[in-house]
Amino acid sequence: MTWASVKLFLKAQVSAFSGGVTDYGLMILLTEWLHIHFTISILISGTLGGIVNFCINRFWAFKTDDGYHSSTSGQLVRFFTVVLGSISLKSGGTYLLHQGLNVDYKIGRLLIDSVVSYGFNYPLMKYWVFKINKLSDAETDEEDYFERLGEEQRA
Numbered sequence: 001m002t003w004a005s006v007k008l009f010l011k012a013q014v015s016a017f018s019g020g021v022t023d024y025g026l027m028i029l030l031t032e033w034l035h036i037h038f039t040i041s042i043l044i045s046g047t048l049g050g051i052v053n054f055c056i057n058r059f060w061a062f063k064t065d066d067g068y069h070s071s072t073s074g075q076l077v078r079f080f081t082v083v084l085g086s087i088s089l090k091s092g093g094t095y096l097l098h099q100g101l102n103v104d105y106k107i108g109r110l111l112i113d114s115v116v117s118y119g120f121n122y123p124l125m126k127y128w129v130f131k132i133n134k135l136s137d138a139e140t141d142e143e144d145y146f147e148r149l150g151e152e153q154r155a
Contacts, residue, residue, distance in 0.1 A: 008061070012125060015056035016117055023049025024109065031105075038098075038105045039091045046087035054079050062130035069131040078129040082121060089116045 026045035030036045036044075058075065068075065090112050097108035 008126070009122070011061040012057065012122055013117075015053055015061040016121065018056055019049040019053025020113065020117075021049075022052045024113075027109070028106070038109075039095055042091045042094065042109070043087055046083065046090065050080065050083035050087075053083075057125060057130060062125065062132075064130075064132045067133040069133055075129055079125075082124045082129060085124075086116055086121055089120060 023045045026048055027038065027041045030041035030044060031038045054076065057079075058072070070078065090109065093112035093116070094105055094108045097103040097111065098105050103111075
């Protein structure tokens with residue numbers, strides 16, 4: 001693992017946290033103050049949190065001089081495809097924890113968010129939404145290392 005990959009991961013987490021604070025805060029506001037069911041609140045807040053997250057990702061976290069694999073509009077389509085999947089996982093997972101284990105929706109949401117963030121969102125953002133045209137030398141060396149390691153294990 002290189003410093004560049006750690007730095008990218010940390011920047012993506014700052015971006016996710018910013019979108020997440022927007023998302024979570026709005027969910028609480030909609031549910032607690034406006035009395036909208038939490039599954040609907042998650043849909044609304046997730047969309048707005050997603051917009052915040054996309055902007056930070058595009059212009060800071062995953063910003064590259066090498067060019068992206070797809071256009072901005074292509075990235076938006078891919079991003080919101082991921083966001084829809086993420087919202088579905090968060091809403092469904094929160095509902096299941098609440099109904100099945102009687103976990104408060106606020107706690108359940110935080111638990112589900114951590115799983116969805118690291119296991120679903122980050123890999124798709126890095127390798128699909130904000131995929132770059134050319135790998136940097138450090139990333140190429142890292143990929144070559146893992147490729148050689150895999151070949152050695154097969155032999």
